[in-house]
Amino acid sequence: MDSPTASRRFLLWLALSFALVCAAVACLNYLIDPYGLFGTPRIQGFNAIKPAAAERVRVAKPYMATAARPATxxxxxxxxxxxxxxxxxxWPDDYKPVFNTGIPGASFYMQTQxxxxxxxxxxxxxVLLAVDFLDFLTNTATPATRPDWPALxxxxxxxxxxxxxxxxxxxRIHQQAQDQLGALFSLTTLADALGTVARQRAAFTADRRADGFNPGRDYQAIIRSEGQHVLFAQKNAELRERLANPKLGLFPPGQHxxxxxxxxxxxxxxxxxxxxxxxxxxxxxxxxYHRIIAESGLGETYAQWTQRVAEIAATAAVPFRDFNAQGFELGETPPGPGxxxxxxxxxxxxxxxxxxxxQAMLERLLYNSICDVQYQDTRTADAPRHP
Incomplete structure (x- = not known):
């Protein structure tokens, strides 16, 4: 039988080995930083592109914003x-740095927070504050309750x-420890970290930049492999399904x-x-999008919504723009199947x-008449071209 000393030595080596493995995993996860959570420098060909960050936007963006310290x-x-x-x-120099806090699928209140x-x-x-029609729709059959902001x-x-x-x-301590320690000492993070390195040179890999922007690389991948027709068909079907509820409207019963x-x-x-x-x-x-809103019987609701948003902006004496009424060609026909x-x-x-x-929107929001010309000189060579 092993002596007590040998057993203790074995347990000590086992504990030390486990600690070293955990430390190595944590170091690798931190250095690669697959979600952009730690602000580790992004190195081209190593960890600059963050494919896994698209699934962790709600977790990572507050930490990314803290690191960016934006002026706008x-x-x-x-x-x-x-x-x-x-x-x-x-962007004028005095607007920089700029950070994009856009959160897919979030409630409007969460977006503001x-x-x-x-x-x-x-x-x-x-702050440039985007408002979206679907984020303001509610089930008009549900009785009104006073918003409990802390609970939300x-x-x-x-x-x-x-x-x-x-x-x-x-x-705050519990949440941030859970986010950061969980990301450091996680085999899921390790798999995402290794995948991050492996996919650096893959064409059109999904990404979230350190400034919060989604460059749409996953959209580009679908356009190249399946065509833009697929994106339009899928989104139109989703929108029709979402707006099919006859109880959708702006206000609960008896409310304004x-x-x-x-x-x-x-x-x-x-x-x-x-x-x-x-x-x-x-x-x-x-x-x-406008056509499906009208077909769903929500055309009047949409007009009421735009008017209400404009009224709230006017009451607060802040600039307001409706980019569906700015003279853009919003009826372009996408490429056909195949x-x-x-x-x-x-x-x-x-x-x-x-x-x-x-870019054209920013030209109007910032009253900068030269940015569209400059944009033509800064398009990436590998971006899909419109006809």
Missing amino acids: VIAGNSRPELGLNPQSPC YAKHALMAGGGKR ARSYAGRLHIPGEDAPAWQ SNESFEALKGILGWAKQHGIAVTVFINPYHAD VRGEHIRWFWEPAHYTAELG
Whole structure:
């Protein structure tokens, strides 16, 4: 039988080996940083592109914003995340650095909270706030309740620092430890880290840049392999299904507001208190999008929504733009079935606009008449071209 000394020595070596393996995993996960969570420098050919970050946007963006310390914030959902480029030549020097806090699938209130956090992180003074029709729709058959803002933010508040609205200290410590230690000592993170390195040279791999922007590389991949027709068909079907509920509308019974309208008023009031300039704008939609809204019986609701948003912006004395009424050609016909590698100028699909349309939008939002010309000189050589 082994002596007690030999058993202790074996257990000691086992514990040491386990600790070394854990340390090695943590170091590798930190160096590659597959989600952009730690702000590790991005090195071309090693970890510059973050394919796995697309699935961890809600976790990573608060930490990315803290590292970026932006002077200007782009806020909204996945539409401005794909369309408004923080590296556009449109931005004046005093607007930089710019960070895109767009969060796919988030409630409008969540979008505003992430924007507040990013503004506080860098002492930011400007925000371009995108509003989206679907984010303001509600089930009109559901009785109205007063929004419980802390409860609505409970799942993510620990990641945010908003003076006067911070979660309790214990929640922030627990949430941030869970996010960061979980990412360091995780075999899932290790697999994503190794996949990050392996996919650096793959064409059109999904990505989230350090400035929060989604360059749409996964859209480009679909366009090259299946064609843009597939993107349009899929999004149109999703939109029809989502708007098929006959109980959709803007206000609960007997009310003249809802959670998202109150959140819009809330961030405009908050921004005024903190001396932050806000520009509110409505995302542009392709003609297919408008057509499906009308076919779903929500055309009048949409018109009522745009008017209400404009009224709230006017009451707060902030600039407002509706990019569905700016003279853009929103009815472009996408390439037909079987056509691969080409896309129309302004849209990836009916709901999401390209950075080229975003460039034209920034020209109007920032009153910069030269940025569209400069954009033509900065297009990436491998980007799919419109006809």
